[in-house]
Amino acid sequence: MDTMATSIKSPKKRAAGGVQRDGRFSMTIEPQGQVVRGTTVRFGGVTVVAPKPEESAVKKQLAAGKRAVSQLKKVLVSPGVRLQKTPDTPIFRADPRDASLVVRVLNGRSVRGRFIQGQFVPLTEQ
Incomplete structure (x- = not known):
């Protein structure tokens, strides 16, 4: 299992003289070691650096998503509502x-x- 490094820093001054938006701290989460192909996501004061998935894994998940959408499309295009009711259901x-x-x-x-x-x-x- 990959390990992740976390660092918490005090607010940095911006070039314009202000502090970061959250004003309290920032946090960076990144995998241990060097990331050859990585992606960075920032939200608020948190930055997450993660390795990009393998191309084969991306293609496999895209194919699975397309299959799910084609099955869902069959159900969504049929109009009306089917009610599963028992005899004593008003x-x-x-x-x-x-x-x-x-x-x-x-x-x-x-x-x-x-x-x-x-x-x-x-x-x-x-």
Whole structure:
């Protein structure tokens, strides 16, 4: 396993006379030894230096990503929503005759009503 070196430095003065954005410290994380092909990422006062992955690993991950996208595309382009429901699961929809009501379909039976304090109340019970 590669080891990483971490160094924490006090704020440096900038050429314009100011201090670093975070104003407290900066941190650099880099692998031990010399990095032949590396990449540097900075965010805030933290700098991370890491070796670039091998070209074969990049190509392998790109191919895996393309396969995942092609499988996902098959699912995303089909319209509609599939509901996995059990027989005792109520389905609610807007009442086409009255916009202030909803219709609950439960076990093949439709009942008109409305929600009061988060609970469905049929019209006959109001």
